[in-house]
Amino acid sequence: GETAEVTASPEANDAEYLSPVSIGGQTLNLDFDTGSADLWVFSTELPTSETSGHTTFDPSKSSTFKKYDGATWKISYGDGSGASGDVGFDNVAIGGATATSQAVELATSVSSQFVSDQANDGLLGLAFSNINTVSPTKQKTWFETIKSQLENPLFTADLEKDASGTYDFGNIDSSKYTGDIHYAPVDKSGGFWEFNSKSYSIGGTKSSCTTCSPAIADTGTSLLLVDDDVAKAYYAQVDGSKNDSTQGGYVYPCSSNLPDFGIAIGDYIAVLKGSDLTYANVDSSTCFGGIQSNANSGMQIFGDVMFKQYFAVFDAGNTQFGVASK
């Protein structure tokens, strides 16, 4: 069975991580997203006014590309961005592992967030294919296409703060973590790597919250979006903090001390160090928190703020998600 490893490089503020992917011999930098299941790329079918700074996939230059006549796709993301287009098949290689005849979704339209994010040439979904948006027939993710060729049906994420990390497919590299991997069972019926998260801790004080929303592991989300009452309880412990709608969330004086925050991954509490819970500066003295409210959307979203502190295992063979210290 095969294994593959690819670099995950951060953009400014660790807002997203990009990895090189070869499609029909053309290399694009894609945002690996465990929160969605479409592999879509900037393409030569987009208006050139929208592709400045991006690498575009040109199907006419790939000898292995096959059009999927009549198929279309259209996706909307949690942050209000979106994209749409048509579909083909091509050979898609990541870290030396090639999925042949992989569905590749070509963008003919993208929202402004993508146009301006010039480092991002598209997304590679790693959630479950039941939420793929291709119509009339849903298509498999790259991982699901190649899974049977892998040594083990799993992949791992090791994202780093302001530094390159890695995604591994098919194996768990024991040099990338310490101690045990703590697993939670995953409910994949909604298409996400979703697990229960019914407690938390703030500054070492544990609280159970039987009514807390389930959580998803989402490498495509920068922050940690928790239920509104949990976010409120956290920032009640941060001097000078306030929920500032003009900034889009909780801000505080950068000099304030942030308590540690423990998140439940099933029955395991993963403690995130307070010193790593500031996301960015708003100005020279005001900071924007890595923990923000999910506005009671009914789902908690554990994004890169968690992945930077914990090694993560996405185990499709056992339908479980695990974290380990690193």
Ligand SMILES: N[C@H]1[C@H](O)[C@@H](Sc2ccccc2)[C@@H]2OC[C@H]1O2
């Ligand atoms: N799963 C995530 C996805 O990867 C991104 S899509 C994206 C949008 C603009 C710029 C870069 C990526 C979006 O934010 C949260 C959720 O939706």
